Amino acid sequence: MTYAISVSGLVKTFGPTRALDGLDLTVRTGEVHGFLGPNGAGKSTTIRVLLGLLRADEGTARLLGGDPWRDTAALHRRLAYVPGDVSLWPNLTGGEVIDLLGRLRGGLNEKRRADLLERFELDPRKKGRTYSKGNRQKVALVAALSSDVELLILDEPTSGLDPLMEAVFQDCINEERERGRTVLLSSHILAEVEALCDRVSIIRTGKIVETGTLSELRHLTRTSIAAELASSPNGLSAMPGVHDLVAEGNRVRFEVDSDQLDDVLKQLVASGVRTLTSQPPTLEELFLRHYEDAK
């Protein structure tokens, strides 16, 4: 297994703020990797370190086999970046920006450029200052996606796109995966991540708190259970994986980690189950849990 990105123990401070606090992240070659976390968690900071725009205080980072701070120019030929906040030059047209960035990266694929402009319904003749936020993002996306590179680093690339364009974007990323490219995609949109990503890392206050494939993560989610038992429940509160237990006589409500579900159900059965409702786990719940805990 080769890694396009491997980061360990990354620390980056801005004055008193510890933006990255021992971050570990690995992205396998050829995968689409989702990078999630609440506002201010450190996603953009991580990406900027990977691009050599910021210098980490501690830790090591490897990108396409090189050091992102020292081998900057050589590595940048092999990747394309879409920033979270796309800001264009007021006097350059979108088409000029696409060509400029493509050429500065080392050339762009003419056919793909034309194709992408059409699919994203982007008018390349407008001046930078007259584009809306979503259209500025499209300019950066077309520039990145029409370059022949191994790695795409996208920082919340769809935050300004409408649902139609979001669908176009998802198609494009799936095509990139088929071409064997690696994608690091930071996002807040769960549906997008579920639709696109092979693996996901969740970052919170500068640390990775979860990482794995979507099904592994689903495994980490909790099932909600409400049950009426024959006798009063015993030992339930002491069991690992049981959360937010509310017991009223013979009725119980609680949440249980998916990997403990089997043991907990056996315990319930031992007390005799009269009625049982369960709500299946969703990734959303997992994300919200991490997002809320950050507050």
Next chain:
Amino acid sequence: MIGTWNLVRLALRRDRIILPIWVLALVGITASTTTALEELYSSPESRKLLGITANSNAAFLSMLGPLHDSSTLGGLLAWRWGVFAALFAGIMSLLLVTRHTRAEEETGRLELISATVVGRHASLAAAIIVAAGANVLIGLLIAGLLLGKGLPAQGVLAFASSIVVTGLVFTGASALTAQLSENSRTANSMAGALLGAAYVVRGAGDSAGDNGPEWLTWVSPLGWAEQVRAFAGDRYWVFAIPLAVFVLTIAAAAVIVTKRDVGLALLPTRLGPARGASSLRSPFALAWRLQRGTLIGWTIGLFIVGVVYGSVAGAVGDMVRDNPALAKIVNEIGGEGGVTDAFIATVTQIMGLIGSVYLVQSTLRMRSEETSLRAEPVLATRVTRVGWVASHAVFPLVGGAVVLAAGGLGFGLLHGARENDLGGVVPKLIGASLAQLPAAWVVAGVALALFGLFPQLTGVSWAVLATSLLVTLLGPALQLDQWVLDIVPYTHIPKLPGASWTFEPFLWLTGVAVLLLAAGFIGFRRRDLTT
């Protein structure tokens, strides 16, 4: 107008550091200039001699304007500091108005505010109120200071008001330019060009002599401030002109605001090319696209400055030739090569100082590329940090030479035509103008070093330039200590073409500039990108 007061409060809060600095600097320089003049010219004889030299030396005339009454302290102050105080009030006002109108709109902050309950004119009104208030405050403080020194109330009122109304004229002018362009940099440049033209045009009028175009002074807002003749007649009626201009310009700006959309300008933007030209493929090509407009504008601007000064340089000689007694005095103070050479030396120095504004401006362009997040995507390609800085640094280093040479060319063409010696005069004056370059490089070097090492402090470059400007222009006459003069690079440039040519200052000034530039390059290579 709803919400204006909230916006005034917001503006005052955002300017809580920069505005007091402007106010204190203007009042402080007034105080120190008054004290210095009082001590330097304490005897009636010394004042009389100053009166003769000031009014017969075209260099002085074009720089400071005529000295109407050398017998009183007020008269001396109005001559020495009046035009400059008005000029600085103008700079403060135009930067302030653009900052709170067009720049707000450009960054989209205004859109955010417009979504709350504020009237269409609120942001323009707030900017004008803050600028006018700052000017009036400066006027009041200066008036209080001078009354405290025992100067006559009539003259104090005229002097302080001439500064205030000049500030108001440029408040109005920048309120208008802010409507014309979608870009705050362009808005600032347009208003700044007006201010520069105002200074040069009145200088030409003042030094034109009796047979020349003296009326030019009346075309310039800074000329109006002079024509008030504070402490020497106090012609209050002159205030009618700037006040009328102020009212007309803000009325025009207010009308435009109702006619246009938020974020857009009066002139709509057209569609551009769908493809980048095949030359648009390097960091330098990008820098050229971003910086060429400013470079061309400055080149033309300084050429015109040179033409204006060149058109009066001959008159300086005539004035002296007609009056042998005057020629004797003038030659004593006029440096080694006679009065025309002294005039040329002063003008090339002024052009060097004006040109330095371009060098600093084009250097700081890098910082605005960085803070606007536009540098990031470029530096995420194979463009290296050093390559990126080098592409932009070409503009202060080489572009600066082009700008200065244009000034020398304009000066040389006019002056050479008059002397019937184009072939001799033009190269000489281009050379004299380019001689200022190493000093200007040092100031640009300071800007680049700050950019590389202390990016948050790049604005200090302007303070460095302003200090250099004040010390160079006013320092010798105020008899500042030599070490103060020596800190400023322009002091070390020989006063060409009169003075004897020495290589040394050029060599070591260039050396200092190279060190500062290297610090900037190395600093930027090693630091984080920040906003």
